[in-house]
């Protein structure tokens with residue numbers, strides 16, 4: 466089956482409507498309790514983190530913003546000196562910080578503040594207790610999931626080297642989901658599994674030419690390239706969304722490590738059957754409905770594949786901010802024929818969307834409410850990153866995330882005809 470392997474891709478460059486890479490801090494700081502994220506940015510960046518992120522998390526903050534004031538932006542003050550002072554004060558107050566990320570933003574990029582050099586300098590000053598790294602979450606070029614990619618890619622060169630064969634899982638999943646993956650791999654006979662990012666600094670995974678790695682998220686292209694440079698080899702597979710994606714992802718790892726079919730089947734048969742049954746219960750709401758993805762997270766082709774093949778939905782347009790043909794090759798082969806688009810020119814895309822009038826539109830927060838007011842049913846793309854959706858046990862939850870807005874609109878319209886267009890009063894996107 467070749468699916469969308471050779472499908473034409475509509476490439477657009479224009480105004481795009483997405484969160485910036487700073488958003489990744491919201492889930493990364495939970496994953497790495499001994500890390501701290503210092504955004505070097507403006508009051509706008511601080512507001513994004515403190516309002517958008519602040520309402521989504523209930524934990525002691527492990528992030529802050531070093532505000533670039535007007536004097537910095539006008540080049541009247543030495544921003545480097547101020548940064549050094551801020552970091553010294555922070556680390557004196559918080560000696561528990563083992564990993565400090567200097568996170569670049571639009572303002573630091575515009576004034577060309579060299580955060581890579583700043584991180585080198587600060588690393589020397591605060592070693593060995595704290596490792597200082599840098600990456601960019603600037604909204605000029607990054608979408609919200611690229612923040613995680615940039616963060617993980619920044620960690621790779623500093624990882625210890627390994628000579629022996631090992632398996633590395635790459636991507637920040639909630640601890641409980643990561644534990645499920647380890648349990649499945651252990652049942653297949655693969656015990657020595659490390660994860661990037663590690664929960665604690667002293668658990669950093671070792672990488673070498675005998676390392677095989679499996680990506681957990683489709684948006685980790687820069688991290689994959691950084692691992693490739695150290696000689697590690699990617700295990701090519703679809704991503705572990707839904708029963709089929711999870712099985713194919715595990716199967717590829719089993720093949721790479723010489724696990725027998727018998728052992729594989731014994732480890733996966735029960736959770737596989739459970740996932741299929743659970744998804745089938747939700748799929749009734751989704752079957753036959755048409756879905757469009759606007760470009761947000763780079764997860765779009767994988768999610769469209771899951772919705773089409775396991776839930777019976779029909780993808781109309783699958784937009785993605787960036788289509789990595791290597792990493793996505795296995796996904797595209799499974800994705801049924803649809804319009805594939807990369808990048809965004811938002812007005813043109815909205816024109817296509819209105820003409821297509823799908824039953825469900827997966828899009829960013831900024832577009833969802835206006836589209837609801839026009840009578841389209843929407844799902845917030847960002848929720849798919851915050852919610853545990855990987856592997857067998859979450860397969861039905863993943864389907865339910867898409868089913869909920871369709872059910873809600875049917876209830877609001879009160880006619881039991883989900884997907885019918887027409888403004889529904891007092892609807893808020895979810």
Ligand code: SF4
Pocket residue numbers: 485486487506507509510511513569570571572602603604605
């Ligand atoms: S990095 Fe840029 S897009 Fe993101 S909050 Fe700061 S100014 Fe806005």
